[in-house]
Amino acid sequence: MAKVCVFCGCTPLTKEHVLPRWLKVALDPTVRQHRYIRLSVDAVRHHEAPPLNEQVKSVCSNCNSGWMNQLEENVRHFLPDLIRGNPCTLDAEAQRALAAWSLKTMLMFQHTHPADARGVIPASDFASFHVTREPTRSMLGRLGFMNYPPDDSVPLVDTLCQGYSADGVRSTGWITTLKIGCMVVQTIRAPDVAEGKRLTPFEPLPSLRPIWPTDAPIKWPLPAAIPYELMSALAHPDDLDLTIMPT
Ligand SMILES: [Zn+2]
Numbered sequence: 149m150a151k152v153c154v155f156c157g158c159t160p161l162t163k164e165h166v167l168p169r170w171l172k173v174a175l176d177p178t179v180r181q182h183r184y185i186r187l188s189v190d191a192v193r194h195h196e197a198p199p200l201n202e203q204v205k206s207v208c209s210n211c212n213s214g215w216m217n218q219l220e221e222n223v224r225h226f227l228p229d230l231i232r233g234n235p236c237t238l239d240a241e242a243q244r245a246l247a248a249w250s251l252k253t254m255l256m257f258q259h260t261h262p263a264d265a266r267g268v269i270p271a272s273d274f275a276s277f278h279v280t281r282e283p284t285r286s287m288l289g290r291l292g293f294m295n296y297p298p299d300d301s302v303p304l305v306d307t308l309c310q311g312y313s314a315d316g317v318r319s320t321g322w323i324t325t326l327k328i329g330c331m332v333v334q335t336i337r338a339p340d341v342a343e344g345k346r347l348t349p350f351e352p353l354p355s356l357r358p359i360w361p362t363d364a365p366i367k368w369p370l371p372a373a374i375p376y377e378l379m380s381a382l383a384h385p386d387d388l389d390l391t392i393m394p395t
Contacts, residue, residue, distance in 0.1 A: 151205075151206075152208075153206070153207050153208035153211055154206045154207060154255070154259065154271070154274045155207060155208075155211050155274055155275065155277065155278035156208060156210070156211055156278050158208040158210060158211075159208060160208065160209075161205045161206065161207065161208060162205070162207065162208065162209045162212050163203040163204070163205050164203060164204055164205075164206065164207050164212050164216070164256060165200065165201075165202070165203050166202045166203065166204055166253065166256045166257055166260060167200050167202065167253065167305070167328070168200070168220050169200050170220070170224060171200060171227070171228070171231070171328075172200060173228050174227065174228030174229075174231040174232055174328075174329065175200075175231070175304070175329075202260060204256055204259040204260055206256070206259040207256075211278070215278075215281055216252060219245070219248050219249045219252050219281065220249065222245035222248070222249065223242075223245050223246055223249045226238065226242055226246075227246075227249070227331075229368065230246075230291075230329075230330065230331040230368060231328050231329035231330060231331050232329060232330065233293070233295075233296065233329070233330035233368075233369045234368075234369075235367075235368060235369070236368045237365050237366065237367055237368065238291075238359070238365060238366040238368060239365050240362035240363075240365075241362075243289075243291075243359035243360070243362040243363065243366065244282060244359075244360070244362050246289075246291065246333065246359055247282065247283050247289040247333075247335070247359050247360035247362075248281060248282040248283065250289070250324075250326050250333035250335060251277060251282075251283055251287075251289075251324070251335050252277070253326060254307065254309060254324035254326055254335065255269065255273075255274060255277065257307050257309070257324075257326075258309060268309050268310065268311045268322045269309065269322055269324075269337075273337065282360075283335060283360045285341050285345075285346050285347070286337060286338050286339070286340050286341045286347065287335055287336060287337050287338070287347075287360060288335075288336045288338070288347050288349065288350055288358070288360060288361075288390070289333065289334065289335050289336070289358070289359045289360030290333070290334050290336075290350050290356050290357060290358050290359060290360075291331070291332070291333055291356070291357050291359045291366065291370075292331075292332035292333075292334070292355055292356045292357075292370070292374050292382070293330055293331075293332070293355055293368070293369050293370035293372070293373050293374065294327060294330055294331075294332050294373055294374050294375075294376060294379075295330065295373045295375075295376075296329045296330045301376075302376045303327075304328065304329060305327065305328050306325075306327040306379060307324070307325065307326050307327070308323075308324070308325040308379070308380070308383035308384070309322060309323070309324045309325075310322065310323050310324075310325075310383055310384045312384070312388060320338075320339045321336070321337045321338050321339055322336075322337045323335070323336050323337070323383060323384070323385075323388075325379070325382060325383035327379065330369065330373075332374065332379075332382070333359070334382070334383075335360070336388070336390070338390050341392060342392075344394065344395055345392050345393065345394060345395060346361070346392070346393060346394075346395045347390055347391070347392060347393075348390070348391045348392070348393045349361055349363065352364070353372075354370060354371045354372035355370055355371075355372040355373055355374045356370075356374070357370065
């Protein structure tokens with residue numbers, strides 16, 4: 149079977165950088181070329197590579213150079229500051245752009261894994277992202293701050309994508325966690341939320357702020373940092389209590 153674009157179903161496929169080359173400006177030129185990819189908390193898959201060289205061949209040229217490139221442009225003026233922990237403020241528009249870019253990036257990271265090891269994010273979520281180009285009402289997003297010490301104790305990039313179960317029985321949703329430098333962005337996909345309802349937004353915390361749905365402006369860096377040791381617990385919370393409210 150011919151491979152088709154994971155978003156729109158077209159061919160031919162082109163190569164897409166999972167992390168954009170322009171991020172080089174955010175990274176110290178002497179930075180270790182250390183990367184770390186994990187598919188899930190249970191199935192750890194280590195992967196070391198120059199962080200900006202990885203490509204996947206999963207999208208068509210229209211998607212790649214069109215709307216996906218626009219999502220890159222929308223975060224370009226503030227993403228390096230988030231990664232380096234430099235002072236900046238994220239208004240609602242920047243939060244929306246960050247939520248969309250992070251989701252796109254994590255969808256592409258899924259395709260760095262072998263086909264038989266993906267599976268957490270269903271094809272229908274790729275298709276709906278192609279339509280909306282932002283997270284849906286059935287998703288929540290948040291931004292966390294993590295110290296990034298100048299030694300080898302913490303990887304530059306760390307990603308996790310984990311299924312979770314809302315009813316304790318089977319996997320009904322997924323959580324992606326993307327850390328680059330000081331920035332940690334999570335997208336939580338709950339079971340589909342009915343028309344006229346929405347997920348109750350996350351409460352702001354000193355080290356974690358809601359970005360989807362967008363919230364009050366965020367002053368960066370946040371006042372408290374999440375220790376890197378808590379990365380797995382953050383990516384796979386035991387007590388994720390998602391509730392539904394009227395819109
Ligand atoms: Zn496409």
